Amino acid sequence: MPTKTAAQQRAEAKMAYNAYVAACPSRQLLDSISDKWVTLVLASLAEGPQRYSELARRLAGVSQKMLTQTLRKLERDGMLTREVTPSVPVRVDYELTPLGASLHTVVLQFKTWAESHMDDVIAAREAYDVAGAVSA
Amino acid sequence: MPTKTAAQQRAEAKMAYNAYVAACPSRQLLDSISDKWVTLVLASLAEGPQRYSELARRLAGVSQKMLTQTLRKLERDGMLTREVTPSVPVRVDYELTPLGASLHTVVLQFKTWAESHMDDVIAAREAYDVAGAVSA
DNA sequence: CGGGATCCCTGCTGATACTG
């Protein structure tokens, strides 16, 4: 069945490439960061340790599922610590680790770049959209 | 129907928050960057102008749909220029703009951080997983 | 109060086929 050779080769190349990409540290980091809530949790916790419910309030709009998921992920990655106080109403405090704080620094750099260049991007978008509207 | 008030309030809060988040420049940038292929296209084009087919080859594993989509998005954001040469076999060249190059710089910083801290992250993950396995 | 488990649905992604 030589007809499938091309497709198979493509599939192999793709898998190899995906493996390569998946192994890339920056890719992994990027995948982490790109999670919608990661940066927000980071930003919130950068201001000091916080309880679960406080995070939930500050990040209004996040479902508790996503919040928990995000927190667990960050905990697993060593970005924050989770401390449970088994009082009658359970109390859980989250705090950034040095690693997490470090990551937050990088995110902040990102933010800085965004704030100083976003005008250009927006301008470019408008120009692009206008040009498209003309030809349409 | 006062029974829905709570849900509605949640919905409103969520929408307001989403709007707030969507308006944040760093959020927008992050959304752009987090696109799987954006950084790769950036990295590839950082080495010089390239044709569509060349990009497709270098970024093996990307579907032409995603590639085109990514390119158009970046073009719209003023990150790269698209030059069409209407020869018999059509030829299209892509080139990074200064803005795109600038963005690539930031991504590179990101990469640097990732490479120097990913060990810690991986170590943290393993420690976390082991601890979890013990209690399971 | 914190969070695990489940269901459901949207939308992103990829494969295929067609145009200029």
Place this chain on the structure above:
DNA sequence: CAGTATCAGCAGGGATCCCG
């Protein structure tokens, strides 16, 4: 060669319920 349009599959994300 470059790109668009359509279709189908799947995972991410949200809402809800329930447990400690």
